Amino acid sequence: MGYNELIFKLEDVSYSYLNHRTALFSINLEIYRGESIAIIGPNGSGKTTLLKLLDGLIFPSKGSIYAFGKKLTEKTFDDLNFNVFFRKNVVLLFQDVNAQLFSPTVEDEITFGLIQLGLEERMIKEKVQEIGELFRISHLLNLSPYQLSEGEKKKVALASLLIIDPDVILLDEPTNGLDPRSVRELLDFIVRFRSEGKTVITATHDLKIIPSIADKVYVLGENKKIIREGTYESIIQDQNFLVEANLL
């Protein structure tokens, strides 16, 4: 698999909330098409902030972030064509799926993205059936989100993201609060995306899942910087480092 096309490039990116609380500090990062990346770090190290930056939901307080060769700013997204292109290709699974399941029923949720992209009603029906079978959620379509278990919520959220067939999938703590079977199901999906050549970027503090989700690891430290990068093996074997980084 060729890693030649640069998708994300971060140059000295810092982000602070309310102009004083720093959430990320001076991040430099390059991510190529087809890479699978894990971003690990303790709570509050800025993993979620980094994913939201990559998804173009918030913008750097300092430094620049480029996606598909374009600098991401609020203005970039005012260009409707770029907005549609970017949203179609990059999706983010939120840590709190409740923020993502905002529709009255599962079916409405799954079709939301397609309706935003302006698909025809017949096409939408077909796609819903397809993705319902793939994710084994067809029996949930008429339910409301509050009737779902945590595992089902994650699956529905993921299905509603993947129905538009994106290239880049950002996952924020995808296994949090899931029972073991749901974790296995979720990991199977991630393995499948990777084999399809999609770019998968996962933020997690669950070290066990890294081998199935990533071949490259970035570690965010409590100082909100990237304190280490490397392969899973090289990092997992460094027990002293892991303890120091509050990961073990």
Add this chain to the structure above:
Amino acid sequence: MRSDTLDKTLKEIASFLKEAIIMEYVPDSFFSRLNEPTKLISLLIFLVSISFIRNLYLLAILYGFSMLIAYLSRIDLALFLRRVWFFIPIFTLVVAIPSLFIVPGKLEFGFTIEGIIVMLRLVLRVTASISYVNLVLFTTRWTKLLSSLRYVGVPSIFVSIICMSYRYIFLFLEIAENLFLAKRMRTLKPDVRGERVWIGRTVGILALKTQQLSKEVYQGMVSRGFNKNIMFINSAKFCFSDILTILCSIVLNTVILYLDRRF
């Protein structure tokens, strides 16, 4: 000893959630197969008509008609009656009793005939209205009922907001339930003043959650290509039976209103 008010709120939340789930089950019938806008439009026709009718017999007939349709729709009638009568008609009855003595008219048995008529008319009108509302609720998925508001002139952006709001009511109820449970566990003896302040703080906590989650939800929408035309709603298809139902509602109520004005 426990606080009764905490228990009361917890009980109400629990029964609310339970009811919402029970009512998700809609028995199959002619009426439940009608599309949602049809049911909503017919409901409005009946409500407006009920609000105009003065004749007690006609009000009673309309109330009876709602029961007949409920029966034909294979609704659990005991549950239906309980949901209709509890609590507004009973409340209305109690509130209206004094009117027996103050409405001017010929005195008989200590109260006036006119007083009885006024009371019965109010109670019947209130009950018939609620009965039709419930008839629709028992035969329709609630989320679809809310989305059909767009067919009665509510702008679709508001319909979407209403649908979204309905979904988050349940999330906030869950959060509130947990806060109340935790409070009940820690409450050793009731303290009325302290409890009021505690509820105020809980309101504050929920406000905080509202603001944080609103931001996240907005990001969730933007992330998925939200482009100012938020729409959850598939357009409804009107079949022959739908159009027929609306026409029948109009004809029936016109006839009743005509009779009401004649007699």
Add this chain to the structure above:
Amino acid sequence: MHIPDGYLGPQTYVTMFGIMAPIWIKASRVLNRTLKMSQVPLLALGAAFSFVIMMFNIPIPGGTTGHAVGGVILSILIGPWATLLVITIVLVIQALIFGDGGITAIGANCFNMGFILPFVGYYTYRLISGNSPLNSKRRIIAAGIGGYIGLNAAALFTAIELGLQPIISHTDKGVPLYSPYPLSITVPAMLGEHLILFGWVEAVVTMAAFAYLLKTNFIKEWEYA
């Protein structure tokens, strides 16, 4: 305070929809101009918030319980126009799904609880708090008084709408067709229980919520976020 179907005659409820129509339009315009589309979820979640806090039972001296509306705390946070829309959404859901308040009475209920309550309450709060600093005691008390007066103003209008029914709609012999009681009964009855009981509940809850939000530094961040 939710008026059910059947209490108000058509003349009244149609008039109330007529009064609300321009107010709703104005509210949508105000929001469109100042608040952008990011307010869609805020309105939706604000309504869910408002719905849920109206379910809380609050102890009243004497052993009964009451409910708070929370319209004033909401208007301090998101402004009275947004609050108007939020409470409208709540009332529509309550009327349509939970039989709380009538469908024909939505206009009237929105006027009382969605318009009068937050606007009277909010401007009372603004008037009393004046230029005092955000975290002063005066503001907390102002919020409480806003809640108290806002709720009572809403109760007064509800009483007036109900009390007008025998005057507006009656038979030739003067027998009322809708809510039977005249103003001389509805106004003292509604105001009495709200001045003595529910108004205080609203005030205490509003103050406690406001104080909590100040302490967590939240109101400040809400405004500048």
